[in-house]
Amino acid sequence: MFTDPPLAFWVIFNNQFRPVPEVVAPNWVAVIQRSLETSTRAATSTAVRHLFAMAEISKLKRNADVEVRVVSIPPDWSPPVPGVFKKETMNNLADLGEKMGADPSSWRDKPWEF
Amino acid sequence: MDVNTTNLDDATARVFVLVSEAQRAAASGELELIHSIMLSSAGIPGAFPFRMIDQELYVDGGVTGNIQYGGRRREENTIPAIWQKLYPELPIPKIRMWVIFNNQFRPVPEVTVPNWVAVIQRSLDTASRAATATAVRHLYTMAEVARLKRNVDAEVRVVSIPGDWYPPLAGTFVKETMNNLADLGKKMGADPTSWSYEPPVF
Numbered sequence: 205m206f207t208d209p210p211l212a213f214w215v216i217f218n219n220q221f222r223p224v225p226e227v228v229a230p231n232w233v234a235v236i237q238r239s240l241e242t243s244t245r246a247a248t249s250t251a252v253r254h255l256f257a258m259a260e261i262s263k264l265k266r267n268a269d270v271e272v273r274v275v276s277i278p279p280d281w282s283p284p285v286p287g288v289f290k291k292e293t294m295n296n297l298a299d300l301g302e303k304m305g306a307d308p309s310s311w312r313d314k315p316w317e318f
Numbered sequence: 319m320d321v322n323t324t325n326l327d328d329a330t331a332r333v334f335v336l337v338s339e340a341q342r343a344a345a346s347g348e349l350e351l352i353h354s355i356m357l358s359s360a361g362i363p364g365a366f367p368f369r370m371i372d373q374e375l376y377v378d379g380g381v382t383g384n385i386q387y388g389g390r391r392r393e394e395n396t397i398p399a400i401w402q403k404l405y406p407e408l409p410i411p412k413i414r415m416w417v418i419f420n421n422q423f424r425p426v427p428e429v430t431v432p433n434w435v436a437v438i439q440r441s442l443d444t445a446s447r448a449a450t451a452t453a454v455r456h457l458y459t460m461a462e463v464a465r466l467k468r469n470v471d472a473e474v475r476v477v478s479i480p481g482d483w484y485p486p487l488a489g490t491f492v493k494e495t496m497n498n499l500a501d502l503g504k505k506m507g508a509d510p511t512s513w514s515y516e517p518p519v520f
Contacts (some may be wrong), residue, residue: 223329228375235326236438239363239381242329243442245321246382247449250456253389257459260393264466317390 209267211262213255214311217276221249224282237244256315273311276302322379322386327367331382334359364439364448365490373388384450385417395461398468410470415457416513419478423451423518425482451518458517475513477506 223245229236255272262268281300283293304310319336343352351371358369358376368377383389393399401410406415425447430440454476461472483494483502506512 225328228326230375232364235368235375235377236363236442238329239324239327239377240438240442240445242324242326243381243445243449245329245450246331247445250383250389250449250452254452254456254459257393257456257463260463261459261466264463290503315392317392317395 208266209270210271211259212271213259215252215255215272215274217252219245219248219282220250220277220279221245222279224279229292242296247301259289271311271313275312279301321355322383323358323361323376324379324381326375326377326381328374329382331379331386332376333386337371363442364435364507380446380450383453384419384446385453385457387415387417387453387460389453389460393460393463393467395463398464398470402468407458410468411465412471412473413461414473414475415461417454417457417474417476419448419450419454419476421447422479422483423447423454423483424481428432434476455517473515475515477512477514478518478519 213271216219222240223241227232252274255256259272260272262270277300282291284296285292321334321336323332324330325332336352336355339355341351343349352465354369354376359379360366360370361368363377363381366378368375370376372445379386386501388485397413398410401408408428425440425443428440430436458474461474464470464472479499479502485492485497488492489495
């Protein structure tokens with residue numbers, strides 16, 4: 205007689221689930237760039253919520269021992285300098301990652317509402 | 319009736335309640351706002367113009383989510399859970415969700431021209447449809463959780479343009495293609511088997 209092994213899903217999202225609010229320049233390049241970024245992150249949020257719901261079904265229907273844990277860059281984080289892949293920003297993120305990685309409370313075990 | 323848009327400055331979905339907006343516009347005589355709401359909800363980036371509403375920039379709701387289904391709510395804040403809390407003695411009424419997706423869940427394969435404009439356009443199109451497919455799958459799982467946890471009779475039915483449909487002509491909003499789609503819609507609408515009870519698989 206076998207019992208189902210526990211399942212643990214760990215999701216590390218190396219971004220914020222929602223882009224930081226900003227005034228988007230009213231031109232096509234800025235709008236398309238921002239749309240792609242917003243779209244990707246919104247889709248990731250939906251996928252993570254879907255994962256939580258799938259885990260819930262496994263618990264309810266199959267009596268499985270399932271856990272989902274998610275970590276991401278906190279919403280109140282802002283890059284220290286503007287631009288893409290700037291050294292200061294990347295170092296700041298590396299420090300944040302080290303700090304969060306050392307703290308078990310960084311992991312979220314419930315979906316969020318926003 | 320709700321109209322879904324995306325506030326791009328805030329990077330969030332913004333749902334406008336069209337009836338109250340229309341009443342407000344009729345009372346004030348200022349129709350510009352309601353026109354902007356309608357047009358922004360069709361403002362697919364790269365295809366149709368964005369709109370400024372209250373000095374914020376709005377585009378199509380598909381950027382943040384093509385369907386509004388309560389997916390952001392925690393289970394304890396969904397309708398079945400709230401009903402059970404408010405009326406523990408009463409059974410939850412049957413819940414049926416109908417999703418009409420006026421597109422294909424997966425874009426028709428095509429050779430993408432190797433330049434930025436084509437790549438970005440195709441990426442936005444693919445991203446939006448993939449996100450819609452995920453949202454529909456999520457809706458099915460939410461209904462399943464409601465069935466299992468709240469003992470509610472919840473049903474989800476989805477219809478979309480079939481995966482094997484091809485536009486008769488190339489281009490966006492070409493008359494022949496739109497007429498072809500209208501004929502297809504009429505035919506599918508008359509056939510109850512057009513509705514799918516299963517999440518999209520591909």
